[in-house]
Each structure stands twice: as structure tokens, then as C-alpha cells.
Amino acid sequence: MRRTSFANWPCSVARTMDLLGDWWTPLVLREAFYGIRRFDEFQQGLGIARNTLSDRLRRLVDEGLLEKRAYQADPVRYDYLLTEKGRDFFGVIAAMTRWGDRWLADEAGPPITLHHDRCGQDTDAEVVCAACGEPLTAEDTDMRMGPGYPAKLAKRPDVVQRFAR
Amino acid sequence: MRRTSFANWPCSVARTMDLLGDWWTPLVLREAFYGIRRFDEFQQGLGIARNTLSDRLRRLVDEGLLEKRAYQADPVRYDYLLTEKGRDFFGVIAAMTRWGDRWLADEAGPPITLHHDRCGQDTDAEVVCAACGEPLTAEDTDMRMGPGYPAKLAKRPDVVQRFAR
Numbered sequence: 001m002r003r004t005s006f007a008n009w010p011c012s013v014a015r016t017m018d019l020l021g022d023w024w025t026p027l028v029l030r031e032a033f034y035g036i037r038r039f040d041e042f043q044q045g046l047g048i049a050r051n052t053l054s055d056r057l058r059r060l061v062d063e064g065l066l067e068k069r070a071y072q073a074d075p076v077r078y079d080y081l082l083t084e085k086g087r088d089f090f091g092v093i094a095a096m097t098r099w100g101d102r103w104l105a106d107e108a109g110p111p112i113t114l115h116h117d118r119c120g121q122d123t124d125a126e127v128v129c130a131a132c133g134e135p136l137t138a139e140d141t142d143m144r145m146g147p148g149y150p151a152k153l154a155k156r157p158d159v160v161q162r163f164a165r
Numbered sequence: 166m167r168r169t170s171f172a173n174w175p176c177s178v179a180r181t182m183d184l185l186g187d188w189w190t191p192l193v194l195r196e197a198f199y200g201i202r203r204f205d206e207f208q209q210g211l212g213i214a215r216n217t218l219s220d221r222l223r224r225l226v227d228e229g230l231l232e233k234r235a236y237q238a239d240p241v242r243y244d245y246l247l248t249e250k251g252r253d254f255f256g257v258i259a260a261m262t263r264w265g266d267r268w269l270a271d272e273a274g275p276p277i278t279l280h281h282d283r284c285g286q287d288t289d290a291e292v293v294c295a296a297c298g299e300p301l302t303a304e305d306t307d308m309r310m311g312p313g314y315p316a317k318l319a320k321r322p323d324v325v326q327r328f329a330r
Binding site: 006010011012013014015016017018019020022023026027030033034035036044045082085087088089090091092093094095096097098099100101102103104105106108109110111112113114115116117118119121122123124125126127128129130131132133134136137138139140141142143144145146147148149150158162165 | 171175176177178179180181182183184185187188191192195198199200201209210247250252253254255256257258259260261262263264265266267268269270271273274275276277278279280281282283284286287288289290291292293294295296297298299301302303304305306307308309310311312313314315323327330
């Protein structure tokens with residue numbers, strides 16, 4: 001099934017989604033955040049078909065979120081390690097976890113607890129404004145044309161109207 | 166194409182993904198955060214096939230992220246409005262935007278600027294610990310079994326090993 005490509009949309013959400021490709025990819029990253037590094041462990045943890053896993057790992061390596069490192073020479077075997085770009089995706093996973101914990105958990109409560117080693121407390125992710133530190137909500141936030149918005153689109157009536165709301 | 170269902174996994178990331186279904190769904194939500202409410206405006210903004218859009222809107226209504234409200238009686242026409250559950254997803258979109266701005270923008274810079282009306286500054290989303298307010302990073306955070314982790318899985322050797330890392 002061919003997907004629409006979102007890679008060239010002037011929207012970081014669309015670009016991020018295009019890179020991820022499908023829902024397995026964030027789950028492969030989730031495994032990496034648990035400390036999983038080897039193909040067989042990813043495979044066991046996710047119950048994913050080997051060819052699907054190969055494909056998603058290759059994509060994450062190509063896009064620079066994981067790097068392959070040989071840990072054995074003969075036969076050669078690889079670890080998959082998070083890069084800085086990959087580690088930085090943790091915020092997205094943490095924000096998604098918080099939303100799912102809040103809205104999708106059953107009466108027993110969230111399946112996983114996040115523990116913040118640095119402060120020693122069980123916690124949740126909170127998404128805040130980098131400038132003032134207050135929670136960032138849809139009501140308080142405007143999306144405006146940024147420096148990278150394509151000039152050829154900026155004057156189209158539907159685009160002008162979108163940003164005028 | 167049938168997808169694996171992640172809805173019953175003991176993982177809020179997997180459950181959230183299962184609910185979203187595919188990448189169009191977060192983009193429909195993104196439109197709603199721009200203030201889009203009507204079918205034709207969603208359709209124009211996304212360039213999405215009408216049947217695909219109908220399906221994604223129905224899913225978001227069924228899952229309680231949007232609600233339908235008749236704004237015209239004859240013929241009946243509906244607005245799609247964000248519910249509290251839908252508005253709360255803004256944090257996930259904002260975290261994704263931040264990641265995409267940082268890692269996927271070209272030299273011109275991010276396509277969109279977030280402006281925080283409350284503090285009056287252009288800003289970015291930051292994902293922090295709700296307990297101490299410091300940034301939440303993969304290095305500083307442990308995932309532990311939570312109250313809703315299924316008891317029948319908790320003693321399986323691979324699960325024990327996962328949480329022992």
C-alpha cells in the first residue's frame with residue numbers, strides 16, 4: 001500500500017510522520033528506550049515479523065535515529081544504538097505515554113510508571129512552554145508562519161485564511 | 166492491509182497508536198488545532214480523499230477526541246469540535262513539532278512558529294518531569310511496571326528481564 005508522502009509539507013508533524021512510516025517504528029524506538037539493542041530482542045519484545053523489523057531498523061538507521069555497531073566479528077553481529085537524534089525522540093514517546101495513561105488506561109491504572117532518577121520521584125511527562133515554563137495548551141498557543149514556510153504558498157488565500165484565525 | 170492490533174498491549178504508546186490508526190489521524194487533529202471545524206475545510210487543508218477523511222473523523226468522534234455538532238438544520242451540516250480528550254492531545258503534537266523542527270527542518274528554519282499567547286513569546290514545546298520541572302530525558306528516566314501492568318505477564322522471564330535493565 002503506497003502512502004501519501006508528507007515529507008515535503010511545511011509542517012514538522014507531517015515530516016515526522018513521514019519519517020516514521022508506520023506505527024511499528026515508534027514501538028521499535030520504545031524498545032530501544034528500554035535498553036534493547038539486538039535484533040532478536042527487538043523481535044521477541046514486539047512479536048514482529050523479522051522482515052518487518054529489518055525494514056524498520058534499516059529505516060531508523062538511514063534516518064539517523066539508530067546506529068549499527070558490530071559487537072562480534074565472525075559471524076558479524078550488530079547492535080542498534082540510539083543516536084542523539086533518536087534519544088531526543090524520547091520526549092514525543094513520553095508525551096504520548098502521558099496522554100495514553102490519562103485517557104486510555106483501565107481502572108487498574110497505567111501499565112507503566114515513569115520514574116525520574118534525577119529527582120527520585122515517580123512522575124509523568126508534562127509539555128511546557130520553553131520560554132515561560134507554563135503548560136502549553138491548544139487554547140494558549142498560536143501557530144504562525146515560521147522562517148521556513150515556503151514563500152510560494154504564503155500568499156495563497158486558503159493559507160492566509162488558515163493563519164488569520 | 167490489516168494491522169496488528171496494539172490496543173491491548175500493556176503500553177500507553179501502543180494503545181495511543183492503535184487508536185490513531187494511521188498518520189492521517191494526527192494531521193486531522195492538527196487541522197482542528199488550527200481552528201478547522203468543517204468537513205470541506207479539513208478536506209481542502211489536507212488534500213485527503215473524502216472517504217478517507219470521513220473515516221478518520223468518524224474514528225475520532227467514536228474515540229471521543231472530536232464531537233459532532235449540527236450548525237445547520239436543513240440540510241443538516243456538522244461541525245467537528247475538539248473535546249477535552251482531543252485538546253489534551255496538543256501536547257503530543259507540540260512535542261512532535263519540536264522534534265521535527267530540530268531534526269528535519271532545512272536551512273531556512275522551521276516552517277511554523279509556536280507563539281505562546283500567555284507569555285507573549287515565540288516558543289517551543291519542552292517535555293519536563295511533572296514532579297521536578299526538569300527536562301525528561303531517556304538517560305534520566307526509568308520505565309517500571311505500573312499499577313495496570315497485567316499480573317499474568319509480570320512474572321514472564323522476558324518481562325522480568327526487560328524491567329531489570
